[in-house]
Amino acid sequence: MGPDSAPGPAVPWRKVLWERQPFPDNYVDQRFLEELRRNEGIRQYRYWAVVKEAGFVGQQLSCVAIFITLWLYMEQGLLSPERLLWTSLACALLGYGLHQALTSQLESGCELRTRMADLQSATIFLSFTFGFSPVLKTLTESVSTDTVYAMSAMMMLAHLASFPYAHPSPPGSLSLNAALFASVCLASRLPGALHTFAMLSCALLVFALWPCLLQRLRESAPSQFTGLCVGVCIGGVGGLGSQWPGGAVLLALALGSVTLLCPLLLVRLQRHKDNIHGPWDEAEIHEDLSHFLH
Amino acid sequence: MVLKIFFPQCCNRAESGLLVGRWISGHNSAVVLAVIHYPFIPGQVKQYLQQMRAQSRVELSVLGSWSLPKEGQEGMESFLRDLSTIFPQERWLQINREMGKTGFTCQVLSRDQNGRAAQQETKKKTEEGDGEAGGDEEEKVIFVHYEQRKVMLSQLHPIENGVPDPKTDPPSELRQMFQTVAHSQPLFFMDKYDDGPLKSTHWQSEGREASIVVELLKQASVPLCLLVSWLLSVWTWICNIRIFSLYPLRFLSSKLSTCDQLSYRTEQMRTLSSVKPAVGHTHFMRKANILVSFLVDVALGVLLMSWLYRDNHITMLANTLVPAADHVAKELDELLQWLMGAPAGLKMNRALDQVLGRFFLYHIHLWISYIHLMSPFIEGILWYGGLSACLGLTFALSLLSDMVALLTFHIYCFYVYGARLYCLKIYGLSSLWRLFRGKKWNVLRQRVDSCSYDLDQLFIGTLLFTVLLFLLPTTALYYLVFTLLRLVVVLFQGVLHLSVDFINSFPLFAMGLRLCRSYRLAEGVKFRVLCEEPGTALHLLMEINPLKCSTVVQTYRTPTYSCYPKDSWVALVKKLFVGELIYPWRHKTTKTD
Numbered sequence: 001m002g003p004d005s006a007p008g009p010a011v012p013w014r015k016v017l018w019e020r021q022p023f024p025d026n027y028v029d030q031r032f033l034e035e036l037r038r039n040e041g042i043r044q045y046r047y048w049a050v051v052k053e054a055g056f057v058g059q060q061l062s063c064v065a066i067f068i069t070l071w072l073y074m075e076q077g078l079l080s081p082e083r084l085l086w087t088s089l090a091c092a093l094l095g096y097g098l099h100q101a102l103t104s105q106l107e108s109g110c111e112l113r114t115r116m117a118d119l120q121s122a123t124i125f126l127s128f129t130f131g132f133s134p135v136l137k138t139l140t141e142s143v144s145t146d147t148v149y150a151m152s153a154m155m156m157l158a159h160l161a162s163f164p165y166a167h168p169s170p171p172g173s174l175s176l177n178a179a180l181f182a183s184v185c186l187a188s189r190l191p192g193a194l195h196t197f198a199m200l201s202c203a204l205l206v207f208a209l210w211p212c213l214l215q216r217l218r219e220s221a222p223s224q225f226t227g228l229c230v231g232v233c234i235g236g237v238g239g240l241g242s243q244w245p246g247g248a249v250l251l252a253l254a255l256g257s258v259t260l261l262c263p264l265l266l267v268r269l270q271r272h273k274d275n276i277h278g279p280w281d282e283a284e285i286h287e288d289l290s291h292f293l294h
Numbered sequence: 295m296v297l298k299i300f301f302p303q304c305c306n307r308a309e310s311g312l313l314v315g316r317w318i319s320g321h322n323s324a325v326v327l328a329v330i331h332y333p334f335i336p337g338q339v340k341q342y343l344q345q346m347r348a349q350s351r352v353e354l355s356v357l358g359s360w361s362l363p364k365e366g367q368e369g370m371e372s373f374l375r376d377l378s379t380i381f382p383q384e385r386w387l388q389i390n391r392e393m394g395k396t397g398f399t400c401q402v403l404s405r406d407q408n409g410r411a412a413q414q415e416t417k418k419k420t421e422e423g424d425g426e427a428g429g430d431e432e433e434k435v436i437f438v439h440y441e442q443r444k445v446m447l448s449q450l451h452p453i454e455n456g457v458p459d460p461k462t463d464p465p466s467e468l469r470q471m472f473q474t475v476a477h478s479q480p481l482f483f484m485d486k487y488d489d490g491p492l493k494s495t496h497w498q499s500e501g502r503e504a505s506i507v508v509e510l511l512k513q514a515s516v517p518l519c520l521l522v523s524w525l526l527s528v529w530t531w532i533c534n535i536r537i538f539s540l541y542p543l544r545f546l547s548s549k550l551s552t553c554d555q556l557s558y559r560t561e562q563m564r565t566l567s568s569v570k571p572a573v574g575h576t577h578f579m580r581k582a583n584i585l586v587s588f589l590v591d592v593a594l595g596v597l598l599m600s601w602l603y604r605d606n607h608i609t610m611l612a613n614t615l616v617p618a619a620d621h622v623a624k625e626l627d628e629l630l631q632w633l634m635g636a637p638a639g640l641k642m643n644r645a646l647d648q649v650l651g652r653f654f655l656y657h658i659h660l661w662i663s664y665i666h667l668m669s670p671f672i673e674g675i676l677w678y679g680g681l682s683a684c685l686g687l688t689f690a691l692s693l694l695s696d697m698v699a700l701l702t703f704h705i706y707c708f709y710v711y712g713a714r715l716y717c718l719k720i721y722g723l724s725s726l727w728r729l730f731r732g733k734k735w736n737v738l739r740q741r742v743d744s745c746s747y748d749l750d751q752l753f754i755g756t757l758l759f760t761v762l763l764f765l766l767p768t769t770a771l772y773y774l775v776f777t778l779l780r781l782v783v784v785l786f787q788g789v790l791h792l793s794v795d796f797i798n799s800f801p802l803f804a805m806g807l808r809l810c811r812s813y814r815l816a817e818g819v820k821f822r823v824l825c826e827e828p829g830t831a832l833h834l835l836m837e838i839n840p841l842k843c844s845t846v847v848q849t850y851r852t853p854t855y856s857c858y859p860k861d862s863w864v865a866l867v868k869k870l871f872v873g874e875l876i877y878p879w880r881h882k883t884t885k886t887d
Binding site: 121124125128129132135136138139140141142143170171172173174176177180181184185204208 | 641642643644645729730731732746747749750752753754755756757759760761764765
């Protein structure tokens, strides 16, 4: 037990704290970091699978673009509110029928009751919106146009950011509310109360009911779902382009980067991932604890 | 050990005799109250002392002897010493004074258990070493001179009411001394014109003074009190008639400050008119304060009346009242028109603006018609209302406050409407904001929890939220304007109430006593050295330290139904922000005093 630091082979070093050993406190032997594990549980992404998932995000972006397109048409008087209302009604009925067809494939029963509840909800929506539309129309009368546009843009961004992409069927509160708020702000700029009502019904359709249908489609027919996403994206770009070409270009760029560029970045940058795990991590209990419970 | 002897100044030149007084228990001191002169018969002295003890309940005893020899009176020393055998005491004081000298000398004779008198030398020696060290205790004597009349009338503060427990808190020496002198009043009734067998010297021995006015007042007060209490009982009976207990009248009378003031004064009169004399100093001061306040109040009220009923002032007031109300209404009208436009460049929702503005304008129109309807009667109302000032200035002020409240009732209504609307809006907005974020308020746990709403709940909630949010500036502006108006009125009423409260509660009698007879309210005493000659005892003069004026006001303040601000500033601002109705002045009822 002298002051020399060379260990004698007779006394191996043990990794304990309570025993006085002839080694200095910071001594490590050749088994140092042998329990280090790198990049454990890392997922290997495949490019086209990620693109397919990212298509959903692009689809939602295009939905917003379609809604804005409709609003632009209404504002310039190229689309009359009655035509929009009838079209929305037809689309709603079509979508409802499709939804019911897809649902009956998965489970059946209690159809009539659900239909009555749906009818009741629809009546509540429509009557409430119709009753409030004169009030809603005058809401932003005294607010300047720039403020209204800025508010709507921020709310739409919030909607996109907080949308529950993984499971859109029960709609996320914040995303739906933000979208509705933005649509009320935009709708109150239109010339008449009927315009407001039409716009709000359209907003309800696009932001509240469309994701439910998409959820069903994704569950039951994944390949058609992808095709639908592509179709919506093209529709969005095209519609926006007819009124505002600059916006269409921007949208196309955004779609391209979200659906094609970002997945590429994700896959490429995975290889730079360098996580280390070891006995210093938080303990995770993997075994079944029920045998402690008797 | 220091022996303190409290000696009255009036006995400084008394003829030789016996000292009568009391030993203060627990302290090494004695209070001399009077001197009984020679010649006397000891049996009569003992009888007199017994009588005095029974009347005054003070433990009077003979303390010792006092000798101030005049020319030709020599050889009293042995006579004085023999007196101690006649009046057996634990300690016997022999105080001598010589004419021409200021100092006294005192000898203390104490009796031990065997009954033999042992003498202690108590002369103050300037040089030691007389060979008498060891065995003899030197007892120093201090003479504290006091003015007997002032100490008798004075009251030491803080006042101890009730019987203090002698085990836990023995009263201090000073307090016991003051109490002894104050309670020994029967001793001071014997003056030099009495034909009794004893002659004594004290502050009143030159003869008692009395005034005819005071005696007449004392005689007249009893029937007056009886009359007043009878009137009060009739008045209380009228007030308690069933018909007046109906809900609307009771509600109204609880809101009017005149009724509060009436009931308060009735209570005070009842205290005053009880036939029993005041027990204790506090009770006496309170009665005196009430009486003086009431008289001053009535005097001020009569002054006001004399001004009001002279030179047609009432007609002038009535003639300016209706145009003033019209002017106020016109100003409010213009204010509302301004609000209905674009006030200060703010963004108002036009539809809501018009609705609210028209509603309030209609209200004002109604009120103006009401005022015009009442205008013939206003002079009569003012005339009869001014009569109430004969009951006191406080009544006139309370009546004025009530009239202001009635005249500005429309402002109060507007304020309530605006505040309720605003409060509802704020409440709805906060609840819907939580819905916007997907959360709700958990009432059980008093916290915000996340919640999954249905689709229709979300939809309707968002629509309502948007509507409320955009209508907020309009409502907030109306609320702000009417709250400011209401605050102005409340402030004015508050000033009136505070002045009424001040007149009610200020202890005028105590203040007058403090200014004119400051020795009556004592905070303590201060001592001044009179004579400090070597060879004689120390002589101090005790002067009474009067109470500070602020302490006088604090101690003797009459409790009232005082109104004081209910909330602190922070709480008030918070209430205003949320839209709760504010009633900033709270009345404290006398029952909860």
